[in-house]
Amino acid sequence: MAQSLGRAFLGGTGIEVSDLCLGTDYYGSRTSPDVARLLLDAFAEAGGTFIDTANIYAAFLPGFVGGESETVIGSWMAARGNRGAMVIATKVAGPYQDVPGGLRASDVATECEKSLRRLQASTIDLYYAHVDDRTTPLGEILDGFERLLRSGKIRSVGLSNWQLWRLAEARLLADISGWPLAALEYRHTYLRPTASADFAPQIAATPQLFDFAQAYGLTVVAYSVLLNGAYTRPDRSMPWGYRGPDTDARLVCLREIATDLGVTANQVVLAWLRSTPGCTVVPIIGGSRLDQLHENLKAATVRLSRDQHDRLEAAGAPQPDREGESP
DSSP: OOOOOOEEEOTTSOOEEESSEEEOTTBTTTBOHHHHHHHHHHHHHTTOOEEEOOTTTTTTSTTOOSOHHHHHHHHHHHHHTOGGGOEEEEEEOOOBTTBOOOOOHHHHHHHHHHHHHHHTOSOBSEEEEOSOOTTSOHHHHHHHHHHHHHHTSBSOEEEESOOHHHHHHHHHHHHHHTOOOOEEEEEOOSSOOOTTOOOTTSOBOOHHHHHHHHHHTOEEEEESTTGGGTTTOTTSOOOGGGOOTTHHHHHHHHHHHHHHHTSOHHHHHHHHHHTOTTSOEEEEEOOSSHHHHHHHHGGGGOOOOHHHHHHHHHTTOOOOOOTTSOO
């Protein structure tokens, strides 16, 4: 594939990544190692450099124990000799095998070593706390990551699925220690979650999160951006957490703009995410087949006009009361 993806940076770290990130949660499990390697090749050929995984992938599937995704990525990089060209993000905190999960400093260090072995790497470019751990003192959590930074085992730190007030505390303590956070990974898509939506342990991004990220120069990495195909596939129902009063209006607008541009609704969603005002947003894309991945990669060429972006933003928004009418 000849096209080249754009570039973004992880916060203020100076680490450059492709502006689309490849999600690999099913690699080595539901997606066979052979198919996974084809997908990784296609992503790299399109200029992709940013790959997202986790130590627990895919322990949540029957018959798998975790570590499968990291193992496939590590063997692929070793075979291609391209470790230096790739930016690898992985995560710690989730339970798998005999690991109870959490962010105790000793466990973070042990899991980092396991991930490094599976990735066949000497350093992890971006190491996320996958979820918060309220049973471990925040100072100990951050100290564990700081030790890995100082030792060179990791290059930067990100937080995923933390409440905003906990993010604020963590950012302040990390900044005082001299190593600012790089990225925040949250659930985010074009449709707005309903007020009652609960994705626990996942947390959906909010306007306040983006305000926070913009204020402190943090990159937002967005996952579940295409809602498992629900935007384009009639056999995939819209998740209940996105069936709100504005859903139909936003879907109509999304499909109208896709038709105007001659692209798919998925590609418009990805273009909308990448054009978030004032904040760097890197969407995580997936696809278990090459044609699905290629569709997502082509979103790199989609550009929204100011009018199209404004229409997408305004779709489904409550209309203000007209002057003189009763509220």
